[in-house]
Structures are given as C-alpha cells and as structure tokens.
Amino acid sequence: MRNPPALEQLVESLRCLPGVGPKSALRMAYHLLQRDRKGASGLALALDNALQVVSHCGSCNTFSEQPLCPLCASTDRDSRLLCVVEMPTDLMMLEQTQAFRGKYFVLMGKLSPLDGVGPREIHLDKLIKRAQNNIVEEVILATNYTVEGEATAHFISELLRSRGLKVSRIARGLPMGGEIEHVDSSTLAQAMMERRLVG
Amino acid sequence: MRNPPALEQLVESLRCLPGVGPKSALRMAYHLLQRDRKGASGLALALDNALQVVSHCGSCNTFSEQPLCPLCASTDRDSRLLCVVEMPTDLMMLEQTQAFRGKYFVLMGKLSPLDGVGPREIHLDKLIKRAQNNIVEEVILATNYTVEGEATAHFISELLRSRGLKVSRIARGLPMGGEIEHVDSSTLAQAMMERRLVG
Ligand SMILES: [Zn+2]
Ligand SMILES: [Zn+2]
Numbered sequence: 001m002r003n004p005p006a007l008e009q010l011v012e013s014l015r016c017l018p019g020v021g022p023k024s025a026l027r028m029a030y031h032l033l034q035r036d037r038k039g040a041s042g043l044a045l046a047l048d049n050a051l052q053v054v055s056h057c058g059s060c061n062t063f064s065e066q067p068l069c070p071l072c073a074s075t076d077r078d079s080r081l082l083c084v085v086e087m088p089t090d091l092m093m094l095e096q097t098q099a100f101r102g103k104y105f106v107l108m109g110k111l112s113p114l115d116g117v118g119p120r121e122i123h124l125d126k127l128i129k130r131a132q133n134n135i136v137e138e139v140i141l142a143t144n145y146t147v148e149g150e151a152t153a154h155f156i157s158e159l160l161r162s163r164g165l166k167v168s169r170i171a172r173g174l175p176m177g178g179e180i181e182h183v184d185s186s187t188l189a190q191a192m193m194e195r196r197l198v199g
Numbered sequence: 200m201r202n203p204p205a206l207e208q209l210v211e212s213l214r215c216l217p218g219v220g221p222k223s224a225l226r227m228a229y230h231l232l233q234r235d236r237k238g239a240s241g242l243a244l245a246l247d248n249a250l251q252v253v254s255h256c257g258s259c260n261t262f263s264e265q266p267l268c269p270l271c272a273s274t275d276r277d278s279r280l281l282c283v284v285e286m287p288t289d290l291m292m293l294e295q296t297q298a299f300r301g302k303y304f305v306l307m308g309k310l311s312p313l314d315g316v317g318p319r320e321i322h323l324d325k326l327i328k329r330a331q332n333n334i335v336e337e338v339i340l341a342t343n344y345t346v347e348g349e350a351t352a353h354f355i356s357e358l359l360r361s362r363g364l365k366v367s368r369i370a371r372g373l374p375m376g377g378e379i380e381h382v383d384s385s386t387l388a389q390a391m392m393e394r395r396l397v398g
Contacts, residue, residue, distance in 0.1 A: 003287060004264040006249045013245035016238025017216075018230045019223065030286070031217045032246070033253055033262060034307055039215025040246050046212035047231070047243035050205045054232055063232060065203040087229065088202060108233055 007033065059130065061123055062088045062106040071095075071104065078102045080137040084127065084156060086110050086144060089181050094142065099189035102140070105130055110143060111152040122152070124159065131165055141169045144179045206232065258329065260322055261287045261305040270294075270303065277301045279336040283326065283355060285309050285343060288380050293341065298388040301339070304329055309342060310351040321351070323358065330364055337365045343378050 002008065007029055014025040032040035056062065057069035071077065071091075081102025085091050091104050107122040119125075131139050139160055143149035157167045171193075201207065206228055213224040231239035255261065256268035270276065270290075280301025284290050290303050306321040318324075330338050338359055342348035356366045 002291070004253055004262055004268075006245075006252045006264060007262050010245040010249040010253075013238070013242040014216075016231070016235050016242055017213075017227050019226075024218065026288070027218075028216050029249070030262075032215070033249060036215050037250055039212070040250055043212040043215055044243045044246035044250075046205075046209040047239050047246075050209040050228070050232060051236055051239055051243075053205045054203055054209075063203055063206050063229075065205060069203075089225070092201070 056108075057106075060104045060106055061108060061126060062091060062104070076101075079135045081140060082131055082136045082138070083140045083142050085142045086149065086152070087181075090142065090144075093181060093183075093185075093188060097185050097189040099193060100140075107143070107152070110146075110148045111155055112148050119155070124156065127156070128159065128163065131160055132163060136165070138166045138168060141167060146179065255307075256305075259303045259305055260307060260325060261290060261303070275300075278334045280339060281330055281335045281337070282339045282341050284341045285348065285351070286380075289341065289343075292380060292382075292384075292387060296384050296388040299339075306342070306351070309345075309347045310354055311347050318354070323355065326355070327358065327362065330359055331362060335364070337367060339367050339369060341369045345378065 003011070010029045010032075011022070011025045014020055014028050015022070017025075020028070032043075053065045054063055055065070057064040057072055058067050059072040060069060062069055062071075066073070078101050081100070082105055083094065083100055083102055084105045084107065085094065086107050086109060088106055088108075091106055094100055094104075105127050107124075107127070109117050109122045111117060111119070111122060130136075139156075141153040141156060143153045143156075153169055157169070160167050202210070209228045209231075210221070210224045213219055213227050214221070216224075219227070231242075252264045253262050254264070256263040256271055257266050258271040259268060261268055261270075265272070277300050280299070281304055282293065282299055282301055283304045283306065284293065285306050285308060287305055287307075290305055293299055293303075304326050306323075306326070308316050308321045310316060310318070310321060329335075338355075340352040340355060342352045342355075352368055356368070359366050
C-alpha cells in the first residue's frame with residue numbers, strides 16, 4: 001500500500017524547495033490536500049504566473065517584470081555611482097536607508113566555488129559591461145562582510161580596477177560575519193557613508 | 200523599491216505551506232526563480248494534478264485516486280477486522296509489519312479541540328457508518344499513544360461500544376509519547392498482536 005501516484009509526485013515535486021526533506025514534503029502534501037486545497041491551487045497559479053512574468057532587469061540584473069526595472073528606468077538617480085549587492089533583499093535594505101541615490105547591480109548570489117557558483121553564475125560579464133558604459137565613475141561593493149562576500153568583493157575589485165574603474169567598499173560598520181539583510185538601518189547608512197576606496 | 204508583484208504573490212502563496220514563514224518563503228521564491236525554474240514548473244503541475252485526481256477513498260477515507268482505494272477493493276483482506284489509524288502514514292507503517300490482514304479506516308487527523316479539530320473533522324460519522332455494516336466484528340484502535348491519540352481512541356471507543364461494537368486497542372508496546380510513524384516494525388507488530396479489548 002503506497003500513496004496514490006499523484007500524491008507521491010507532489011511530495012517529490014515539493015522537494016525542489018530549499019530546506020524541504022522527504023518528511024516535511026510529505027507533511028506539506030498531506031496538509032495541502034486535506035486542509036488547504038485553496039492554498040494549493042493559489043500556489044500553483046502563483047508559480048505559473050511568476051515563471052511567466054518574472055525575469056531579470058537588463059541593466060541591474062534584479063528580478064523584474066519589465067525589461068528595465070523601475071529603479072533603472074528612473075531619471076532621478078545618480079548614474080555615476082553603481083552599487084553592487086548580492087541579492088535583491090540587500091538592494092531593498094539599502095534603499096530603506098536612503099543613504100544612496102545611485103544605481104545598482106545585483107549579482108544574484110556570491111562566489112562559492114564549493115557550491116559550483118563561479119564568476120559566470122554571478123553574472124560578472126554583465127557587470128563588467130554595465131560598469132564600462134563611460135558614465136559610471138565609481139563602483140561601490142556592498143556584498144556581505146562574510147567570508148564569501150569578502151572573497152566576492154575582492155574578486156570583483158581586481159576585475160574592475162584592472163579595467164581602470166574606481167572601486168570602493170562599504171565600510172565595515174557591519175559586525176564580522178554580519179549580513180546586510182539583518183543589520184539595522186542606521187548602521188547600514190553609516191557603512192555606506194564611510195565607504196573606502198579599494199587599492 | 201519592492202519585489203515585482205508576481206514575485207510578492209509567489210512569496211505570499213508559499214506561506215500556505217506548513218512551517219514556512221515570510222523569510223523562508225522569500226528564500227524559496229528566489230531559489231525557484233533564479234536556480235530551479237524547472238522545479239517550480241514541475242511543482243505547479245504536480246499541485247494542479249494532485250488537486251484534480253486525489254480525493255478520499257469512499258470506504259476507508261485515505262487519499263485515493265479511485266472511488267475505492269486498492270486495499271479496500273481487495274478481496275484478499277479480512278473484512279471482519281477494521282483498524283482505525285490517524286494518518287495514511289500509519290496505515291503504511293502497519294502494512295509493512297504484515298501483522299494485520301483486515302481493513303482500515305483513516306481518520307486523517309486526531310481530536311484536538313484547541314486546534315478546532317472535533318469529531319466532524321476526523322470523519323467519525325463516516326467511521327460509524329463504516330463500522331456498522333454488519334460485517335465488521337472488531338474495531339481495532341491504532342491511534343498514537345500520545346495524549347491526543349489516546350483521547351481520540353477513548354472518544355471513539357465510547358461511540359462504537361454504545362452501538363454494540365467490539366472495540367480493541369493496539370497494545371502499548373509503543374513508548375509513552377511515541378508515534379507509530381517513528382517506531383520500529385517489530386515493536387509495532389507486537390503491539391498489533393497484543394491488542395486488548397476495551398471496556
Ligand atoms: Zn534594474
Ligand atoms: Zn480505502
């Protein structure tokens with residue numbers, strides 16, 4: 001006696017979610033089919049819709065439904081400053097501080113050779129093109145002050161400086177091992193203001 | 200600057216999964232859109248398909264794609280014995296022991312007044328009809344030996360005995376607080392063999 005095939009397939013499919021093992025996938029499937037069929041149907045719709053309409057901004061690489069995201073399309077930002085962050089969450093945290101009025105590039109990750117995340121996976125070719133548009137005057141590296149975030153910042157600074165670009169790093173106002181997503185707004189604003197040139 | 204609406208909707212929809220809060224929903228949505236679009240699309244399909252084809256067996260109440268599940272449709276089982284379990288997982292664990300050749304009824308839960316799970320939510324009307332078919336001679340209660348499982352067994356035994364049915368309880372071979380899903384097969388087989396009459 002096994003679960004019906006469609007249920008087994010659902011359990012298997014739920015495993016694509018990060019942090020979901022076989023036991024919790026089974027628990028989720030039971031819950032959805034037994035207690036929240038409306039939620040399950042809404043989730044299927046939301047997945048299909050997101051897959052269809054969400055892509056990446058051609059300029060800053062963040063998630064976007066338009067070819068150019070609202071921030072990149074804005075004429076209200078200083079195009080001479082380009083701030084590089086790991087994830088869209090980091091961009092949103094920085095926006096909340098209102099300490100930065102330039103533009104962004106979102107890596108969508110960080111260098112992590114052990115997980116197979118190299119320069120290509122964090123879109124460094126796209127970043128190089130973006131930074132070499134003859135308008136950008138300073139690239140501000142706002143990756144996390146974790147081991148991997150630091151390595152990523154170092155790698156990018158070498159890459160951009162060898163192409164004659166001015167590169168700075170947000171100040172270490174963050175505690176060691178700290179992540180931008182979890183730091184308070186004023187500390188983050190301080191770190192942005194105290195950014196230092198690299199090299 | 201916020202996430203695009205379709206992404207926000209996906210994050211919101213992922214919250215219907217048990218144990219998924221706002222932070223992990225966001226992490227899941229990013230992961231799916233950025234690294235596993237194929238998985239996301241498969242999940243949407245699996246949800247739709249499961250919602251469409253998975254219902255409950257008309258006889259034992261477990262998840263089934265047919266009106267009658269394979270086990271209920273089988274002529275190979277002793278219809279005089281009806282074993283009541285909380286979840287399909289428990290049924291499958293018992294089947295693995297091969298210590299029981301009767302039929303089942305799956306409550307799809309346990310009494311839990313604080314969570315709003317009463318007699319109706321665990322389908323006791325369906326169980327009463329099922330047990331009173333003039334073929335069932337003994338109802339074996341195989342709910343967990345947890346506080347709620349015990350209360351459920353007690354409630355059901357009162358209900359069925361007042362209707363003249365013979366009711367037994369699997370032996371407490373399980374440790375106190377133990378759950379059928381996590382016990383080894385031989386202990387569970389022992390508990391089935393040493394079941395005792397209630398009352
Ligand atoms: Zn953009
Ligand atoms: Zn059945």
